[in-house]
Amino acid sequence: MGEISIVEPGLQLLVVDAGRNTHAQEIGFCASGALDQLSFELVNWLCDNALDVPALEGMGEFTLSVNFTTVVAVGGPSVSVWQNDKPVDVWHSLLLQAGDTLRVKPQRMGTKTYVGVGGVIDLPVVQGSKSIVTREGVGGRNNDGASLKKGDVLGIDLHEHHPQRLLKEHEKPDYTLDKPLDVVVGYQYEHFDNWQQQLFFASEYEVTNDISRMGYRLKGQPIAYPETDLYSEGINCGAIQFPGDGQPIVMLADRQTLGGYPKMGCVADYDLYRLTQAVPGDTITFQSISSDNARAKWLLRHRLEERIFESEDTEHGADD
Structure with a gap:
């Protein structure tokens, strides 16, 4: 020990x-x-x-x-x-x-x-x-x-x-934010008005000082959600919630287990690490991706990681 x-x-x-x-x-x-x-x-x-x-x-x-x-x-x-x-x-x-x-x-x-x-x-x-x-x-x-x-x-x-x-x-991980974060939309996405959906994916958002391991609160174009009652439900890591002010909050590792705010979807699992390394003042954009394309991207990332993790060569990674 x-x-x-x-x-x-x-x-x-x-x-x-x-x-x-x-x-x-x-x-x-x-x-x-x-x-x-x-x-x-x-x-x-x-x-x-x-x-x-x-x-x-x-x-x-x-x-x-x-x-x-x-x-x-x-x-x-x-x-x-x-x-x-x-x-x-x-x-x-x-x-x-x-x-x-x-x-x-x-x-x-x-x-x-x-x-x-x-x-x-x-x-x-x-x-x-x-x-x-x-x-x-x-x-x-x-x-x-x-x-x-x-x-x-x-x-x-x-x-x-x-x-x-x-x-x-x-x-090595690419932490840059010049490319949009992929978002897999959820079932509540269809309840947002079409122009609100387009507005969200066309907008830039700034990481605020109000961030923690629980979630990242962003600032930018507010997104409206029709007045309706929603049941509280389980919250996935990466879920993008919209409270009353319309400013998105991306939920992370220490998130609460249940929540009732409307959700546009989830940041794809393979892009979450880039978001978690963003700091206040950074600019973030999002793009919608189908679940099939997200899975394909995840598999490509997973294969690269497998090649790294399964290597037993102690000289692995040495410059050629």
Whole structure:
């Protein structure tokens, strides 16, 4: 068993994993888990972990130290990393020795950075997950939902593998927002007036300061919905809701389990990671895509990930 010490936690530092299952949501727990599931899985693969084991999700600059020899990996948009004050690579297996420190600094405030560790973080499992959810007061050493703070120590059940892996340039996530986010419309889409549907997909929206792991509130052209009573129903990750002011809210990992606002549809699963790495002031657009085309895009992404994850070559990703 090794230990990671939190030297500086940054704006927020959490333990996250693949999230809580549907049974937990049925009894009121939010799905939780990593906001950017793609980056989360990639740093786990770089550490030769199972893709769903807990990792760290941080905002702002943070620093860690270890008391053991292990491999770690850091991933996220536009992030710099130092091992004992020496610059090291992102999206690369890094071997840390006992006493080493790891400092992580994103270039843009508000993006999420993920740190995988060669082993399993030792925290209590709550309803099938070790994810910390501050909104619900769930998870963490004391099951109080508290984010990690300076001086906290996490136990790690280490594995003995020290892989040497890195991602090729085309394998790294593309976080840019110059292309619209794909939206698969839902059954309530037909209740919006036709010109409101067109207006939504033709408009630009700005990410506001009112964002969290629960959802992103956007600002732009308001969209009207006919006066009607709606039943509350389960909320999918990526659901685009329209409250009374007509400004869209995209629901994310820590969303509530039920909601009654009208919904245009859902951001496609393969595009959610781009949205979750957007920061206040960024501009977002949407485009409608059929469920069949969305599935085809998902399969293409899935095949690329399979080629990465199934590789056993320790030199994988090395430049040709």
